[in-house]
Amino acid sequence: MTAPAHFNLTARVLHWCMAVMILAMLFVGVGMVASISERPWLVDLHRPLGIAILLLAVARLVYRLRNPPPPLPADLPRWQAFAATASHWLLYALMLAMPLIGWSMPPPGGYPIVLWEGMHLPPIAPHDPTVYTWLPSAHTWLARVLFAAILLHLAAAL
């Protein structure tokens, strides 16, 4: 089987859906912790959007492993090829890790995980201040890494 010359339609639809959702998510995230007045609706949006991204990220990873992407241009310098591969896997890792940390964060802080009114997710971590201590800062710092990675990805693609 020869590798395709382009990303196929499914891969492109997945990519652009997630691009919009993840960028929106990063803005919602930083906005909700920095705003005094807009926090409630931003938090309500942040949780279901995060879970949606997690589901799409899993679907996308499975799809990518089953359908190899087109090769990088043959004339690309080696360091650029390496950077492209590494940054793509970093993006995959972060788009899985961010929602998972987000999901595990409320229970250690004693919060319920309300997806929407009346719909709660089961906790995946215990109610424990020691666990809770590092989760919000991990979520914040990885979000900044993710945003930086997206900017690099955007600059490289352009």
Place this chain on the structure above:
Amino acid sequence: MPASAWHSRLPALAAIALIVSAFALAFAWTAGFLSPLKLTPAQALGRVSDDGQEWRMAMNSFPFFAVSSIEAFHEQVMASTPLPDTGKPDPERMKAFLARHPEAARFAEWAKTAPWPTSFANTTHNGINTSRFTSHDGDKRHVRCSMQPQAPFVAMTPQQRKDASEDFLSQDLVDRLAKAPLRWDMLVTLAEPGDSITDPSQEWPADRQQVNVDRVVIENAQPQATGPCRDLNFDPLLLPAGVDGSEDPILAARSAVYSPSFNRRQSELGHGRAAEAAGATPAAATGNTP
């Protein structure tokens, strides 16, 4: 690469830099990195049911809030911040704040003149902020909740006030609970058209309809420093289905402020500074360690 090749690529590189910078700038604005207060400049008792839904209530003995808006709330916090040299708030700044906000002056007057109850058990606890209840058939009503004690109100005498230790209310609570459970009726006051929804410093008229919806019974209490309350954030917007916040902006502000405050407190616990997390200052914590 020859210089001319770089030269011909300059416009494209500039465009890329511009697009990337625009995203970075928008992100920094939203995150509040660009404003002096690190805020987005967009606008100047826990109950758990069988299905895991929670209602975290933090109630107060005062009947109305000291300020009417987020801006005034912020101004109040800044005006009451102790100065580093005196350890007390700047009296001039506080005076100017009270002059600008008559509702805060009214609150200060209430705090000075209202009688002090002898116990948590005979105190009315007020929700202050307005919530919105939705009935099963979709009817929505603005309400304010309060807990009316079954024990009759008793005011402290001037002598009692002078002799009271710092934690006498907590001690009294423990003493009373050793004898019998304590009870409050949960009253829901229904708003009439014209009652202030967005301003918690405005009380509703006393003749508003009140519905006695439940009874709260306290059978035992745990100390703040070690009890389960320590590890909970009493976010006023953690509400069960059928109950929502309202247009009252102070609710959003409390939710926004309690969250980082709670995160810092939990972080102190996580780093082994439990005494500080429970409210002691670092110096007092070392002085009182048994």
